[in-house]
Amino acid sequence: MPDETSTQERASRPEVAPAPQFDPLEALWRFFTSTKVAVVIIFLTLVSAFIGAIFIQAPGWAQASPQSYASWLERVRPRYGGLTDFFSAIRLFDVYGSVWFRGMCALLIINTILCTLNRLPGIWRSVFRSKAVMGESFYLNSTNRASIPAPVPADNVIAALRKERYRVTRVQEGNATYLYADRHSWAKLGTLLTHLSIVLFLLGAIFGILFGFSDDEVVIGEGSSYAMTRGYNFQVRLDDFTEEWYLEGMPKDFRSDLSILEGGQEVERKTIRVNDPLVYKGVKFSQSFYGVAPALEVKDGQGKTLFADILPLSPGGRPNYETSLLTLPPNTTVVVGRPAKPSGAAAARLELQVYNGGQVKDQGFLEIGKHVKSGDLDIAFLGDREYTGLRVSRDPGAGVIWVASGLMLLGMCSSFYFPRRRLWARVRPQGVDLAAFADRSVSIGQELDSLAKTLSPEGIRPRKDMRKR
Amino acid sequence: MEKMSLYFFTAGLITVALAAVLYLWYAWTRQGDAGRFATIFAWMGVALLTGSVITRTIVAQRGPFANMYEFSLSFGWGILLAYVVIERQYKLRTIGAFVVPVSLLLLVYALTVPSAVQPLVPALQNSLLLTIHVSLAIVAYAMVAVAFGSAVMYLIQEAHQNRVSILPPADFLDAMGYRAVLIAFPFIFVMIVIGALWADIAWGRYWGWDPKETASLVTWLIYAGYLHARAVAGWRGKPTATLLIVGFVATMFTFFGVNLFLSGLHSYAGTG
Numbered sequence: 248m249p250d251e252t253s254t255q256e257r258a259s260r261p262e263v264a265p266a267p268q269f270d271p272l273e274a275l276w277r278f279f280t281s282t283k284v285a286v287v288i289i290f291l292t293l294v295s296a297f298i299g300a301i302f303i304q305a306p307g308w309a310q311a312s313p314q315s316y317a318s319w320l321e322r323v324r325p326r327y328g329g330l331t332d333f334f335s336a337i338r339l340f341d342v343y344g345s346v347w348f349r350g351m352c353a354l355l356i357i358n359t360i361l362c363t364l365n366r367l368p369g370i371w372r373s374v375f376r377s378k379a380v381m382g383e384s385f386y387l388n389s390t391n392r393a394s395i396p397a398p399v400p401a402d403n404v405i406a407a408l409r410k411e412r413y414r415v416t417r418v419q420e421g422n423a424t425y426l427y428a429d430r431h432s433w434a435k436l437g438t439l440l441t442h443l444s445i446v447l448f449l450l451g452a453i454f455g456i457l458f459g460f461s462d463d464e465v466v467i468g469e470g471s472s473y474a475m476t477r478g479y480n481f482q483v484r485l486d487d488f489t490e491e492w493y494l495e496g497m498p499k500d501f502r503s504d505l506s507i508l509e510g511g512q513e514v515e516r517k518t519i520r521v522n523d524p525l526v527y528k529g530v531k532f533s534q535s536f537y538g539v540a541p542a543l544e545v546k547d548g549q550g551k552t553l554f555a556d557i558l559p560l561s562p563g564g565r566p567n568y569e570t571s572l573l574t575l576p577p578n579t580t581v582v583v584g585r586p587a588k589p590s591g592a593a594a595a596r597l598e599l600q601v602y603n604g605g606q607v608k609d610q611g612f613l614e615i616g617k618h619v620k621s622g623d624l625d626i627a628f629l630g631d632r633e634y635t636g637l638r639v640s641r642d643p644g645a646g647v648i649w650v651a652s653g654l655m656l657l658g659m660c661s662s663f664y665f666p667r668r669r670l671w672a673r674v675r676p677q678g679v680d681l682a683a684f685a686d687r688s689v690s691i692g693q694e695l696d697s698l699a700k701t702l703s704p705e706g707i708r709p710r711k712d713m714r715k716r
Numbered sequence: 717m718e719k720m721s722l723y724f725f726t727a728g729l730i731t732v733a734l735a736a737v738l739y740l741w742y743a744w745t746r747q748g749d750a751g752r753f754a755t756i757f758a759w760m761g762v763a764l765l766t767g768s769v770i771t772r773t774i775v776a777q778r779g780p781f782a783n784m785y786e787f788s789l790s791f792g793w794g795i796l797l798a799y800v801v802i803e804r805q806y807k808l809r810t811i812g813a814f815v816v817p818v819s820l821l822l823l824v825y826a827l828t829v830p831s832a833v834q835p836l837v838p839a840l841q842n843s844l845l846l847t848i849h850v851s852l853a854i855v856a857y858a859m860v861a862v863a864f865g866s867a868v869m870y871l872i873q874e875a876h877q878n879r880v881s882i883l884p885p886a887d888f889l890d891a892m893g894y895r896a897v898l899i900a901f902p903f904i905f906v907m908i909v910i911g912a913l914w915a916d917i918a919w920g921r922y923w924g925w926d927p928k929e930t931a932s933l934v935t936w937l938i939y940a941g942y943l944h945a946r947a948v949a950g951w952r953g954k955p956t957a958t959l960l961i962v963g964f965v966a967t968m969f970t971f972f973g974v975n976l977f978l979s980g981l982h983s984y985a986g987t988g
Contacts, residue, residue, distance in 0.1 A: 300930040500841075520841075523917075533920030648922060688894060
């Protein structure tokens with residue numbers, strides 16, 4: 248990446264003549280390998296990411312259904328006013344899931360790959376095939392140069408360079424010896440490593456999205472079980488949920504005692520905390536949130552239990568109100584609700600509506616500990632129960648992300664902390680000419696001066712500039 | 717012990733304020749005495765703030781990394797320490813006029829937020845990752861502040877055609893900013909990676925576009941832009957110095973703005 252010699256090098260290379268005919272592939276290649284286009288794409292990606300950081304992003308529950316999204320939108324409407332619907336239409340509340348943001352990321356990746364491929368031959372050449380024989384103008388025009396106006400044996404120059412841990416190539420032409428010396432030439436490959444890692448980051452992310460999953464709001468009431476979907480054949484039971492608070496009023500600990508059940512048998516047990524998830528068969532259960540929800544029991548005419556679990560409420564219906572709905576086959580829907588953050592009498596009863604095929608069949612209030620009949624259904628409100636909110640996820644791409652991070656760091660360290668130095672010398676009977684390039688983090692000019700000083704015979708002063716000869 | 721930490725902090729704040737004034741005075745009047753005293757005060761400031769950080773660590777039984785007061789104290793201390801080391805290394809005093817005030821601002825900010833030692837909320841109860849994550853941030857932010865100071869001086873020097881004799885030559889400042897970024901850039905990166913690793917453990921995902929995550933990524937990308945602008949496009953001087961200032965503003969936004977103005981998973985680090 249920050250190899251600052253490349254621009255100087257490129258300037259000395261002749262430009263390739265443009266293709267005579269219009270070739271769409273060639274044009275596309277040139278578009279994506281252009282530095283200006285890269286800068287524009289990076290800038291636009293930055294701006295979009297920034298927009299996502301500034302605008303409130305719709306949380307997972309809001310994106311679950313159009314209704315929940317609409318009710319979420321009403322909540323942020325006071326903040327964004329008349330522009331709310333416009334912002335929503337251009338996905339400003341879901342920037343990172345939007346087509347335009349993902350498209351931008353895809354463009355950035357294509358650009359990274361193509362730019363790297365484009366620079367690969369040049370990097371390769373400069374690492375492995377540098378010319379030792381350089382002409383007069385090269386020595387005259389180098390930014391960092393020095394000359395010794397007296398004869399110095401070529402072997403002395405080579406020895407001095409080797410002492411500085413340079414790798415030296417020697418070419419003899421007549422009575423002139425040309426030397427090319429290189430130090431940390433491999434560090435330049437760090438650039439390839441960093442760009443490769445960016446591609447790996449993307450692949451890891453895509454792999455995770457394609458082959459992993461993340462259910463962000465899995466709710467399990469105390470004593471209830473959650474049956475894994477997605478082809479997994481086990482259940483997770485919440486045995487107990489505990490919350491602890493500091494005297495200062497800050498949360499101290501949230502923990503869920505979980506059991507994994509397979510075929511009715513308990514196969515694993517763990518108390519999970521925010522910083523200590525449970526992983527079973529590659530699936531991770533992370534403590535995410537918690538709450539209290541009403542527990543309902545619904546029986547049919549024969550006394551068979553159709554439902555017995557908590558029904559977590561979410562905002563909806565009307566302001567400061569929370570509802571939840573329970574669908575019972577074939578076509579019955581039970582809707583329960585109560586004011587948000589209820590206390591006293593409000594917490595002790597639920598507003599109940601029973602729909603049958605879209606028609607309201609019954610409605611009224613259901614008191615705690617009581618049950619009501621609707622048709623042949625028997626609905627009981629057992630009281631409030633604590634529940635735990637888990638993120639259940641599996642990300643097979645995460646490993647790739649950590650490998651990519653390691654490669655990125657390795658690449659950065661090699662190109663930053665092992666700055667490459669390149670030095671050319673022309674050793675002739677009338678004297679020695681030196682020229683060097685290095686990354687800006689090295690004071691190569693000073694190094695060159697001190698090298699010239701050590702090589703100079705007694706009484707001869709090296710010159711900064713070469714006299715025209 | 718908590719009181720002692722506060723006494724150290726207050727004494728450190730006053731000392732750093734004096735140092736900042738003296739550095740500015742020195743940059744303005746070029747009086748050697750002012751510069752020498754500025755250096756003495758800066759070192760005293762480092763000593764006092766180190767005392768404050770250590771006593772705070774003892775009383776809280778963890779690094780001072782858990783709320784806005786502790787972050788500001790740690791970052792202010794880190795920036796000052798980075799500065800005095802660089803001043804000693806390069807025998808440069810004028811850069812102090814631009815870096816020490818940044819440290820001072822952080823310390824003044826720390827003064828305005830509640831300083832009580834608070835217990836760790838569940839998400840932060842991972843002392844190993846917390847320590848690494850925030851320590852990396854301290855080094856990164858210190859280097860970013862040094863790069864910022866160099867960039868500001870560069871722009872001044874450039875506007876006056878290198879004739880501001882009290883400042884180092886423009887060329888040197890350009891290289892100085894670059895070297896600071898060469899340290900800051902990998903540190904920001906590793907800080908983000910450790911953060912992601914931690915998020916994977918604590919929140920079950922390594923990346924979630926949380927405002928803090930996004931802002932730190934954007935900051936890192938700005939410095940990536942700076943490095944590429946130099947290496948690929950051959951930019952030097954004024955445009956790259958401007959990028960360093962943009963990067964610093966982004967860093968400050970990541971530090972303050974995200975916690976104060978935006979809600980997200982990092983908001984436990986807010987004013988409380």
